[in-house]
Amino acid sequence: MLAKRIIPCLDVKDGRVVKGVNFVNLRDAGDPVELAALYDREGADEIVFLDISASNEGRATMIEVVRQTAGEIAIPFTVGGGISQVEDMKRILRAGADKIGINTAAVLNPQLISDGARRFGSQCIVVAVDAKFNPAWGEWEVYTHGGRKPSGIKALEWVKEAESRGAGEILLTSMDADGTKDGFDLPLTSAVSRSVGIPVIASGGAGKPDDFYEVFTEGQADAALAATIFHYKEIAVPDLKRDLKSRGVEIR
Template structure:
């Protein structure tokens, strides 16, 4: 069994890390390169950068941020946001990212997953999925455009297609749990883990140390992602890893 991973997430806007709720009331949380280097020293296993600036200036800024970060850290990092074609992937990978995260662009053009996997290898392609429970369907639905648009697609069907098209990993965010700090969405994570053979990164809802144990033990996630609790020092990565090890979770 692969060791479980702890993954801090950095939302980057105009070259700064920000944190808010649904991209509203954004608070500055620091310099992305400095934060990345800190998380590397603290023992994070990987990092995820999400570029939430959609402008051309934001894209140029992100390439610079990726380049500077690559020179400061030794752990792998994934970059997502605004990547809609293979050339975008190439630009970010050449700047030093290890993996590419695609979300809305993949739903609008699923061939992008296949093309990216064929060009750079499945290990480079992380398909990010924002899912919300649909009462009428009795299952989860995919949302796009930063969680603002219902895609009319069942999340589990989409996850399966993403894997078949060559995704190497899934970053699965529960919109129902996101921002609540009440814990990860265990039913969603478990359903995805049982369905797929590729790794699942669980995202949304981390608020306390025990939530990480739950998502590994019950949700069967391969990695757990969080932002706010790490950025604002509510939980340290070394103490979190120590706690997980003491509970028998195989951790890096």
Template sequence: MLAKRIIPCLDVKDGRVVKGVNFVNLRDAGDPVELAALYDREGADEIVFLDISASNEGRATMIEVVKQTAGEIAIPFTVGGGISQVDDMKRILRAGADKIGINTAAVLNPALISDGARRFGSQCIVVAVDAKYNELWGEWEVYTHGGRKPSGIKALDWVKEAESRGAGEILLTSMDADGTKDGFDLPLTSAVSSLVGIPVIASGGAGKTSDFYDVFTEGKADAALAATIFHYKEISVPDLKQDLKSKGVEIR
């Protein structure tokens, strides 16, 4: 079994880290380069940057942020947001990112996954999936455009397709749990983890150390991503790792 990974997430808007609840009510959480360097020192396994505004101006900002961050950290980092073609991937990787996160663009053009995997290798391609429970269907639906648009696509169908097209990882965010601090969405995470053979990063809902234990054991996640609890110093990465180790979870 692979050791589990702890991944702080930096949602970047106009060059600053922000965080909200259920994808709204954003508040400032600091400078992305400084936060990334802090998490590197604290022993985080990876960092994820998401350019949540993803305007042309935002992407220009993100390239600069990626370059600065690459000079400050030694751990892998993934960058997503506004990446809609292979050339965008190349620019972000050249700026110093290790992996590319794609979400809306991949749903609109699934060939982007295959094209990116062929060009840069599957290990570089992280397909981010924002999923929300659909009461009518009795299962989860994929949302695009930063969680604003329902796609009409079932999340379980989409993760299978993403894997078949060459995705190296799934970054799975539960929109229902996002920012609530009530725990990860275990039914969603378990369903996806049981379905695909590639690593699943669980995201949305972390509030206490036991939530991470639950998502690794019940949710079968390979990695867990969080933002609010790390940014606002509610839990530190070293304390979290120590707690998980004491419970028998293999941590990097």
């Protein structure tokens, strides 16, 4: 079994890290370069950098912030936001990213997953999925454009297609749990983890060490991503790792 990973997420808007609840009510959380360097020193396993306004505003990801951030850290670094073609991926990887996160563009053009995996390798392609429970369906629906638009696509079907097209990982965000600190969405996470054979990164809802333990055991996630609790110093990465190790979770 692969060791579980702890991944701080930097949601960036207009050059600053921000955090909200259920994708709205954003507040400032600091400088992305400084925060990434801090998490690297603290022992985070990876960093995810998401330019959360890029897809909605039709902008390219901020290359310079990516370059500065990559220059400050030695751990793997995933970048997403506004990446809509293979040339965008190439620019981000050249700026120092190790992996590319694609969400809206992949839903609109699934061939982008295939093209990216063929050009750069599956290990580079992370398909981010923002999912919300649809009561009428009795299952989860994929949302695009930073959680603003329902796609009409079932999340479990989409993650299977993403895997078949060459995605190396799924970054799964529960819109229902996002920013609430009430715990990860265990039914969603376990359903997706059982549906695919590639690693699943759980995101949305982390509030305490127990939440990470549960998402690794009950949710069967391979990695857990969080923002609020790390940015506002509610839980420190080293303390979290010690807690998980003490409970028998194999952690890096």
